[in-house]
Amino acid sequence: MLIKTDAVVLKQSKFGEGDRIITLFTKKLGKVQAVSKASGRHKGKYAVGTQLFSYGEFVLFKGRDLFQITQVDLRHSFYSIREDVTKLAYGAYLLELTLAAIGEGQTNNRLFELLINSLQIFSKSKKNMETIIKAYEMKLLYYSGYKPELECCVHCGTSEIGNPRFSSAEGGILCRNCFQQDLYAMKISPVTIRVMQYLITQELEQIAKLMIRTEVMEELNKITRHYIGTHLEKNAFKSLEFLNHIK
Ligand SMILES: [Zn+2]
Known part of the structure; x- marks a missing residue:
């Protein structure tokens, strides 16, 4: 199955004999790991499109367990x-x-x-x-x-927050009565x-x-x-x- 999607290269790591695993942020599939083959007749062909930050239209082939990058139409290499x-x-x-x-x-x-x-x-x-x-x-x-939550106390809902504190666990600001x-x-x-x-x-x-x-x-x-x-x-x-x- 071939999937065509816009994507950005988030990460790349070596994989086997000169191949690389590219982590893509794709528009259609979210985060995807795909192999970029460096061997055979495709040698070096996709090197530019698979650098960090590269943004373009990727054609992905869904193999048995991994995606493979078969084509990249680069929009911006950054x-x-x-x-x-x-x-x-x-x-x-x-x-x-x-x-x-x-x-x-x-x-x-x-x-x-x-x-x-x-x-x-x-x-x-x-x-x-x-x-x-x-x-x-x-x-x-x-x-x-x-x-x-930055408008009112995330715990009791009051907008009279006085000297607020910020709670990561509660997910926003806490008023003076709730900061404990x-x-x-x-x-x-x-x-x-x-x-x-x-x-x-x-x-x-x-x-x-x-x-x-x-x-x-x-x-x-x-x-x-x-x-x-x-x-x-x-x-x-x-x-x-x-x-x-x-x-
Ligand atoms: Zn409160």
Whole structure:
């Protein structure tokens, strides 16, 4: 069976004699692992289309247990992201986070479009990459069904939140009467709450112009890290370690 679908390369690893296993985020099938053959008459033919970040129309053959990539019509290689070490680190984080959020057979078209848009922005400019990353995290959580409650107390529903705290386990802000519901609830400022709402609702092009103050960014980083760890069950990101190393 042949399946034609738009896809982005999230990961690649070696497999056997020069072949590679490519993990794709496809529009039609969600996350898919496919073999890219390097031997025989097809030698080297699909090398470009199977690099990290490559986006295009893939033709997949469903074999007995694995998919095989039989053709790639490349739309964008996002080559400029691979050329620059900072862009590469931020870009790799987008892929790693996406990999953690999507499942096999689970389509997520809004997340797919968001990934392409984000890669497009990264390929054009190095400005405000950290803000785009934050927007990507918040929107990814939203599109994956983990949008945090930021309007009212997630436990009792009051909008009189006073000095709220953020609870990853409860999935949003807790008012002063409820924050003992979660011993790990974190301090969150009203500015950080507004920034989170802005990141969820606004377009990326608009968000790219936003300047986030250092202390707000620090609080945001702490909260999103904890929230992603709780809901996507992933705490360690190789790309983030690399990013901290080169900063
Ligand atoms: Zn409450």
